[in-house]
Amino acid sequence: MPRPSEPTRERIIQAASALFYNEGIRRVSVDEVAARAGLTKRTLYYHFRSKDDLVAAYLAARDQPNLALFRKWFAEADGGLPTKVEAIFRNLARSARHPKWKGCGFLRTSAELANMPGHPAIKIGAAHKKKFEDWLRTTFAAEGIADPLKLARQMLLLLDGSFAVVLLHRDASYMETAGEAARTLIEIELAGRRKRAGR
Amino acid sequence: MPRPSEPTRERIIQAASALFYNEGIRRVSVDEVAARAGLTKRTLYYHFRSKDDLVAAYLAARDQPNLALFRKWFAEADGGLPTKVEAIFRNLARSARHPKWKGCGFLRTSAELANMPGHPAIKIGAAHKKKFEDWLRTTFAAEGIADPLKLARQMLLLLDGSFAVVLLHRDASYMETAGEAARTLIEIELAGRRKRAGR
DNA sequence: TTGTGTATATTCACTGGTTGGTATACATAT
DNA sequence: ATATGTATACCAACCAGTGAATATACACAA
Numbered sequence: 001m002p003r004p005s006e007p008t009r010e011r012i013i014q015a016a017s018a019l020f021y022n023e024g025i026r027r028v029s030v031d032e033v034a035a036r037a038g039l040t041k042r043t044l045y046y047h048f049r050s051k052d053d054l055v056a057a058y059l060a061a062r063d064q065p066n067l068a069l070f071r072k073w074f075a076e077a078d079g080g081l082p083t084k085v086e087a088i089f090r091n092l093a094r095s096a097r098h099p100k101w102k103g104c105g106f107l108r109t110s111a112e113l114a115n116m117p118g119h120p121a122i123k124i125g126a127a128h129k130k131k132f133e134d135w136l137r138t139t140f141a142a143e144g145i146a147d148p149l150k151l152a153r154q155m156l157l158l159l160d161g162s163f164a165v166v167l168l169h170r171d172a173s174y175m176e177t178a179g180e181a182a183r184t185l186i187e188i189e190l191a192g193r194r195k196r197a198g199r
Numbered sequence: 200m201p202r203p204s205e206p207t208r209e210r211i212i213q214a215a216s217a218l219f220y221n222e223g224i225r226r227v228s229v230d231e232v233a234a235r236a237g238l239t240k241r242t243l244y245y246h247f248r249s250k251d252d253l254v255a256a257y258l259a260a261r262d263q264p265n266l267a268l269f270r271k272w273f274a275e276a277d278g279g280l281p282t283k284v285e286a287i288f289r290n291l292a293r294s295a296r297h298p299k300w301k302g303c304g305f306l307r308t309s310a311e312l313a314n315m316p317g318h319p320a321i322k323i324g325a326a327h328k329k330k331f332e333d334w335l336r337t338t339f340a341a342e343g344i345a346d347p348l349k350l351a352r353q354m355l356l357l358l359d360g361s362f363a364v365v366l367l368h369r370d371a372s373y374m375e376t377a378g379e380a381a382r383t384l385i386e387i388e389l390a391g392r393r394k395r396a397g398r
Numbered sequence: 399t400t401g402t403g404t405a406t407a408t409t410c411a412c413t414g415g416t417t418g419g420t421a422t423a424c425a426t427a428t
Numbered sequence: 429a430t431a432t433g434t435a436t437a438c439c440a441a442c443c444a445g446t447g448a449a450t451a452t453a454c455a456c457a458a
Contacts, residue, residue, distance in 0.1 A: 008433085023314045026225040029417060042420080043434050051418065102313045110367045111310035114301045115222045117369065126367050153373060154380045161360025168309045168325050168359075170316065174352060181353040181384060188383060207407080228443055241446080242408050250444065401458080408451070417442070425434075 009047045012037045016058045021105050025055055025112050025121075055109065056120035062105055063128045070132065074139075081143050081190065082183040085136075085155060089162065089179025096172040103167035107160060129156065145189050158182050208246045211236045215257045220304050224254055224311050224320075254308065255319035261304055262327045269331065273338075280342050280389065281382040284335075284354065288361065288378025295371040302366035306359060331355065344388050357381050 015036035019028040030051050034041040048054045070088055077087030095101055102108070106125035113119045133152050140148035162178040165171075214236035218227040229250050233240040247253045269287055276286030294300055301307070305324035312318045332351050339347035361377040364370075 024225070024311055026223070026311075027314065030419080031417080040435055041418085042436085045419070046433065103310065107363050107367065108310040108313060111302065111307040111363075112223055112225075114307060114366060115226065122367070129364070129367060150376060150379070153376045157360035157364055157373065157377050157380065158356055159360070160363040161356035161358070164306050164310075164359040164363050165328070165356055167313060168306065168321070168328060174356065177349060177352045178356050180349070181356065181380075184384060184387060185380060188387070229445080230443075239409055240444085241410080244445065245407065399458095402456085404453105404455085406452080406454100409449085411447090411449105413444105413446080415443085417440100420439080421437090423434105423436085426432085428430090428432105 008037075008039070008043075012039075012044055012047055012054070013057050013061050016054050017061060020055065020058050020109075021102060022100070025109060030054070052120060055113075056124055059106060059109060059121050059124045059128070063124065063131070066128065067131055067135065071135065081140075082186040085186060086179040086183045089159070089175050089182060092159075092162070093172045093175035093179075096166050096175055104160065104163040107163055108167075129160070132156065132159075140189075143190075144193050146192055147189070151185065151189050154185050155182055207236075207238070207242075211238075211243055211246055211253070212256050212260050215253050216260060219254065219257050219308075220301060221299070224308060229253070251319060254312075255323055258305060258308060258320050258323045258327070262323065262330070265327065266330055266334065270334065280339075281385040284385060285378040285382045288358070288374050288381060291358075291361070292371045292374035292378075295365050295374055303359065303362040306362055307366075328355065328359070331358075339388075342389075343392050345391055346388070350384065350388050353384050354381055 012033065016028075016033045019033055019036060030044060031041050033054065034044045037044070044054070048057065073088045073091040074084050077084040079087075106128050110122050110125045113122055116122070133149075133156050136152035136155050137148045140151050145151055158178040158181055162175045165174045211232065215227075215232045218232055218235060229243060230240050232253065233243045236243070243253070247256065272287045272290040273283050276283045278286075305327050309321050309324045312321055315321070332348075332355050335351035335354050336347045339350050344350055357377040357380055361374045364373045
């Protein structure tokens with residue numbers, strides 16, 4: 001049975017994702033991941049050098065799909081910029097109401113591994129959030145926002161804040177409150193743009 | 200040596216605080232806590248029924264001091280409401296620049312124990328954040344803000360968002376961005392109040 | 399003052415189970 | 429025959445929690 005290889009690696013990551021996200025990194029043993037993937041620990045260690053590598057791979061696999069989802073929610077929403085950003089929070093609220101939802105895997109991992117600042121998984125999480133911020137900044141800049149970086153970071157703060165608060169209180173309505181705050185902040189900036197354009 | 204008792208319990212909590220906050224909950228063993236407190240694990244288990252209880256006690260001990268600090272920063276700041284709230288974020292940024300800073304203990308614990316929704320430590324964390332929200336809501340209400348709860352929650356979202364983002368990126372400047380956003384949102388609400396008062 | 403009982407506080411030694419990681423051998427495809 | 433992939437069995441360390449014994453302080457009685 002030596003053939004699978006690439007699919008095997010993928011299967012391991014899928015098993016790791018489900019377990020790490022649902023139970024936490026340190027709570028889940030390598031044996032458990034291997035068992036869920038339907039193979040032995042030794043095989044897993046053939047495909048990944050260490051548990052740390054596996055954790056990093058788990059987050060790396062979530063990077064693009066996650067960003068794509070945000071872009072999709074943004075693109076599909078009708079209306080102006082504030083409405084399109086607010087749509088992200090609204091869709092997120094819907095996700096967060098699912099019982100299996102347990103916050104943002106990137107943030108939870110960085111919280112759990114906060115004592116290992118250089119951990120590869122934390123780097124991947126930081127890069128992920130930076131990509132999201134960059135996407136927002138570019139989008140805002142295209143709309144003529146005066147300080148697109150500031151606004152993008154404010155959105156990021158509201159987004160990650162809602163991840164944290166909703167996880168703690170198990171009350172997804174905070175996500176809609178965050179969306180409303182995001183809308184308000186964007187409208188302020190848009191008003192500033194209009195004012196400058198009118199001179 | 201049977202006398203200490205209360206001081207002993209306190210010493211255990213202090214040892215647990217340092218270890219749990221710096222290394223994480225599941226990373227730290229009960230033996231380590233006991234060793235740091237200068238006693239045997241068995242003695243620790245005389246004062247606390249389980250590790251879960253100890254974790255809860257660790258957070259409970261941080262509840263009041265933490266809130267008191269926020270109130271102090273708010274009270275000591277000169278200026279109007281927006282400035283006083285912004286002062287909280289400014290002071291937090293200063294704390295976050297210390298190398299030993301590792302985010303909000305309440306949020307990190309809730310992230311690490313997200314797979315145990317009923318865990319006593321999570322309840323304490325939720326209560327802590329609720330107290331903070333209540334304090335802000337009361338403060339805003341006394342200033343005549345029209346929707347003090349909404350504004351308080353927006354502040355909470357920015358605060359916890361900055362905890363999460365700063366922990367991930369190790370860049371405390373996000374905290375000042377959050378303070379600026381907080382100021383903006385408060386000023387909007389104050390403008391609304393003035394408008395209504397002018398009728 | 400001295401002896402004694404008792405609740406409180408603490409220690410030593412232990413258990414049953416888990417953990418990340420590995421040495422070695424074996425199977426398959428080319 | 430060689431590189432790739434998988435399995436069995438194992439290790440040394442660690443971990444939450446416990447059983448049994450013991451030490452101390454203090455209340456009370458003689």
